[in-house]
Amino acid sequence: MPEANGKPEYLVGVDLGGTKIQAGIYDQKLSLIGTTKISTKSDRGTDAVLDRIARCVRDAVDECDLSLKQVQAIGIGAPGAVDSAEGRVIYAPNLDWKDVPLRKEIEKRLDLPVFTENDCNLCALGVHAIELKGKPRHMIGLFIGTGIGAGLILNGELYNGHNRSAGEVGHMVILAGGPKCACGNEGCFEAVASRTAIFKRIAAGIKEGEKTELSEMLGDNLKDLRSGDLRRAIRRKDKFTEKVVDEAAQYIGLAVGNLINLLSPEVVALGGGVIEALEQEMMPTITKLARDHVLPGTMKGIEIVASKLGDNAGIAGGAVLAQRSLKRG
C-alpha cells in the first residue's frame, strides 16, 4: 500500500467523455493503482463539469489512500479539438464546450499542474507507452465507439499536425456517395462502421422485417442497445446481427488498409467500445480485409492488434502525458 506521507510521486490520468469522467492514479513506473468513475452531467453546464472533474480526481486519490499532496501532475483527455500549448478545449460538441480554459480551471480547483490533449491522442499515447512499452516507432491507435477517431504516433512522438486536429480518421470518406454522416458529408468511415452506424443498420433491418434476437432481448425499439448485446446476439446464432457486424468489420479492415498504405506504421492498435465488446467477432475480418488492401510487399512486420487496455487507455495516456510534460518542463 502506498505511504500516505512522502513526496509527490503519483500521476493522475483523466478521461473526460460525453457521458462519464474517469480518473486513474498511476505510480512513476506507470502502474495503475486505482480508478474512479462518475457521470459527466454536461447538461448542468461547464462549471458543474469542471467541478466534477476535480471531484473525480479527489475521489480517485482518496480511493488509493493518498492525498493530493502526493500527486505530481494531472493529464486530461477531452473529446474534441484541444490546444495543448494553451490548455484550452477549443471545441467539444459532446460537452457543448467552446473555448474552455480547462487547464487553468482545474489548476485553480486542485492546485496541481494540469496538461491536456485530445482524447483519441491520449488513448493512442497510453497504448503506445504502457501496453507496447514505447517500442513501435510508428503506431496508429484506432478507436471505434459511438464515433471513430485515431491518434498517430510517428517517429515515437504524438503527431498533431498544423491545426492540432490530425487523426480525424472518422471523416475519411471510404464510400463516396454513401450513407450521410453527422458531419454533413456522405460515406465517411464513421457513417458506415461506428456503433451509431451499426445500430442504425439494425434498426432499419428490424423495420424492414428482419428477424433478430436483439428485438427479443430488448424489444423492437432497441432501447438500451449496447455493443455487448451484439456479441450476445451473435453467440445466439443471430444471422442478421452477424451480417451487420461483419459488414462494419469489412469497412474497418478497408480503412486500416488505407492507413497502412498511407503511413506504413509498425502497429495498428484497435480499441474503443465496439472492439472491446466484439474483438473475437470482428478482428479476423478486419485483419483479412486490411491485408487484402495493403499494396503487395509493404505489409512486412506490420501488426494489427486489439488493445488490451480497453476503457483504461485514456487514463493511461493521461498519466503518460503528465509524466512527459513534467520532464520537458
Add this chain to the structure above:
Amino acid sequence: MPEANGKPEYLVGVDLGGTKIQAGIYDQKLSLIGTTKISTKSDRGTDAVLDRIARCVRDAVDECDLSLKQVQAIGIGAPGAVDSAEGRVIYAPNLDWKDVPLRKEIEKRLDLPVFTENDCNLCALGVHAIELKGKPRHMIGLFIGTGIGAGLILNGELYNGHNRSAGEVGHMVILAGGPKCACGNEGCFEAVASRTAIFKRIAAGIKEGEKTELSEMLGDNLKDLRSGDLRRAIRRKDKFTEKVVDEAAQYIGLAVGNLINLLSPEVVALGGGVIEALEQEMMPTITKLARDHVLPGTMKGIEIVASKLGDNAGIAGGAVLAQRSLKRG
C-alpha cells in the same frame, strides 16, 4: 557561366521514370543550371537502363559546360519501393525491376556519391525545399499522373514509415466497391482520378455514343491521347470531356479532404502531369470539395496549391536529397 575548373560544388538530381530519365544540374543554392532528358528503354534490360542513367547525367553535366569532377553527389528518384539506407530499388513495376542495387551500380559508373529515394517522396522534397523554401512544417505533395502517389513531409522531414512505403495514397479506397484498380482492389483513389482512369471513362463514353471533340482531334481509338488534349477539348467547349475531368477533380478534392482530416498539414501541393495540364480546369473544384470535406474549424491556415515546379519537381528533390545526405555524412 560556371567555371570549368574549381571544386566539386554542383549537385545532380535524377528522375528515373518508366518512360523517361531526366537529369538536372543544381548549384549549392539549389538553383537549376540545366537539364537533359532521354528515354528509359526499360525493355532493353536493367544494365542498359543503368548505363542510360549514367549517360543522362554525363550529358547534363556536359550541357552545362561542367565536368563530373565538379559534381559533389547525385540524388536519384525511382518509381517504386526504395530502400534508401541500402541504396536499393526493392520493386519498381514500371521498370520491371526487383532488388536492383541502384546506388552501387551508378557509383561504379560515375565514381560519385549516389543517394536514392522513391520518386514521389523526392518530388515532395523538391516542392517543399525549393518551391516553398522549407517553410511548411507539415506538407503533403500529391502527384496525379498515370498513377497517383504522394510524399509526406512531417515535422520538416520526409516521412517514410516502417516499410519505407508511406504515401501510397493512390490505393486509399474512397469508393468501396467502385471501379477495379490495377492493384486488384476496387474503388482506389487511383482507379477513379488518375490519367488512366480519366482515359478509361472517355473511351467508355465514346463507345456508348458520347460526342466529344477528342475523337475529332485524335480519331475514335484515341491513340496518343494526352492530358493536354483534355484541356484543348474543354477549351473547345466539349461538355463530355469537361464532365469527366470535373468528376476526377471531385474525387481528388475528396481525397485531399481525407488527407487533411488525417494529417492536418500546412500545405497540400498538387503536381503531376494531369494537374500541370489541367490546373485551371481542376483546381477550383479540388479546392472546393476538399474544403467541404474537412471537419469544421480545422482548415485554418491550410493551403491547397498547384506546384509550379511541374516536371522538374523530381530532379529538384534529387538535388535536395544529395545535398542533405552529404551534410549528414
